[in-house]
Amino acid sequence: xxxxxGLSKExxxxxxxxxxxxxxxxxNFSVLAGECVALTGESGSxxxxxxxxxxxxxxxxxxxxxxxxxNVADAEPREILxxxxxxxxxxxxxxxxxxxxxxxxVVAEPMMNAGAGEAESLDKARTLLTRLRIPEQLWSLSPxxxxxxxxxxxxxxxxxxxxxxxxxLDEPTASLDAVNRATVLDLITEAKGRGAAIIGIFxxxxxxxxxxxxxxxxxxxxxxx
Amino acid sequence: xNPIFSVRDITKFYGNQKGCEGVSFxxxxxEVLGIVGESGSxxxxxxxxxxxxxxxxxxxVLFDTRHAGMVSTTAxxxxxxxxxxxxxxxxxxxxxxxGLRMAVSAGGNIGERLMNIGAxxxxxxxxxxxxxMGRVELDTGRIDDRPSTFSGGMQQRxxxxxNLVTGPRLIxxxxxxxxxxLSVQAxxxxxxxxxxxxxxxxxxxxxxxxAVVRMLAHRVMVMQRGQVVESGLADQVxxxxxxxxxxxxxxxxxxx
Numbered sequence: 001x002x003x004x005x006g007l008s009k010e011x012x013x014x015x016x017x018x019x020x021x022x023x024x025x026x027x028n029f030s031v032l033a034g035e036c037v038a039l040t041g042e043s044g045s046x047x048x049x050x051x052x053x054x055x056x057x058x059x060x061x062x063x064x065x066x067x068x069x070x071n072v073a074d075a076e077p078r079e080i081l082x083x084x085x086x087x088x089x090x091x092x093x094x095x096x097x098x099x100x101x102x103x104x105x106v107v108a109e110p111m112m113n114a115g116a117g118e119a120e121s122l123d124k125a126r127t128l129l130t131r132l133r134i135p136e137q138l139w140s141l142s143p144x145x146x147x148x149x150x151x152x153x154x155x156x157x158x159x160x161x162x163x164x165x166x167x168x169l170d171e172p173t174a175s176l177d178a179v180n181r182a183t184v185l186d187l188i189t190e191a192k193g194r195g196a197a198i199i200g201i202f203x204x205x206x207x208x209x210x211x212x213x214x215x216x217x218x219x220x221x222x223x224x225x
Numbered sequence: 226x227n228p229i230f231s232v233r234d235i236t237k238f239y240g241n242q243k244g245c246e247g248v249s250f251x252x253x254x255x256e257v258l259g260i261v262g263e264s265g266s267x268x269x270x271x272x273x274x275x276x277x278x279x280x281x282x283x284x285x286v287l288f289d290t291r292h293a294g295m296v297s298t299t300a301x302x303x304x305x306x307x308x309x310x311x312x313x314x315x316x317x318x319x320x321x322x323x324g325l326r327m328a329v330s331a332g333g334n335i336g337e338r339l340m341n342i343g344a345x346x347x348x349x350x351x352x353x354x355x356x357x358m359g360r361v362e363l364d365t366g367r368i369d370d371r372p373s374t375f376s377g378g379m380q381q382r383x384x385x386x387x388n389l390v391t392g393p394r395l396i397x398x399x400x401x402x403x404x405x406x407l408s409v410q411a412x413x414x415x416x417x418x419x420x421x422x423x424x425x426x427x428x429x430x431x432x433x434x435x436a437v438v439r440m441l442a443h444r445v446m447v448m449q450r451g452q453v454v455e456s457g458l459a460d461q462v463x464x465x466x467x468x469x470x471x472x473x474x475x476x477x478x479x480x481x
Contacts, residue, residue, distance in 0.1 A: 014469035058465040077444045077458040098440055099411040
């Protein structure tokens, strides 16, 4: 499902002494359907950068990123948007939504964008919010007023509401208590069970051991400055 | 899928002064394109040229018409272009006063665009107008009030209803959230986003507000001194800008 080859990334900061920061060089790995792979390496080794490159949020300098049939590294914006709508889900560490939109709509949105009906999407949003223990009286409020852990669970609900064949998870269990952490691990296991290919960053070693089939150490791809 | 709108090598000078130069892009149905840049970067000139209000010195603008497919709108006869502006195109001004008739009732403002394309049945027109007021979250009980009695945010929603009532496929917007309170901006953005998704609209939105781009646009073009210096996926350009000017623009956003 994921096939990454020869991927390199360098940031060129024109206004900060024209600094060139080489982050990654020659990243090669692939992930099959039904597989969950952890990206490891110390802070700053480029794990989140890999995730963002795969999502098309950062521009690749070199190499190929094949997800499904698409090479994200040289795809048109609308092809990347189509991939994000149908194929590739992403649970980031930050919730970025319009102010004043109710949580229930925020969660249902990706499923509606993927083509499902409104009633069906709202139903699934209710199910997921219940599983993730977001109290029902909060569903009609904007998640921007929620605590960090609640916002993260809303983000997780958005990432799992549509059955994406591929998923990127950036620290999905980071600020969760034990019960909610277990629910998230269940969601990951269920997604694997239906054949999703998953790439994640887990600082939580126990979580990694529980859901991941293997690890890829990103520091082996560190660029030589 | 074919583009609904194609801009090819558009150049416009005001005397010796460059408005915009060599701008090309394609827009697809359902796609929202943001055009950003500081004042004087040429984004408003570009919007005026491609929406048929200014004639380009060079280049062409093609639109996928319902009857004849891709047609050059710059070569079109004036009456034909005016018809396009009343039906398949819409233009939302920054100041609702430029897009509304302030002395005509809210319902009349919406109904006028329908009458322009031949609607005559008063009851139907009023019903459609009322339906659209509901869709943009205006109190339908105020259908007979003049827009001058509305708040800025309500006027802007009325302008959007007036524009969308004829079922346009392409909408030009010039700083649509510009003069509004922050609280009203968020609501308007949510409304626009839902309408774009439901109706599959193609939208070109000129703004200097990068938050509007992040929330609404799929793609973005960054303009500086009349030229496009960078274009791409909206979140990619905002999070990983490549051109020095785009980097400056993004790094200048104030954090709250």
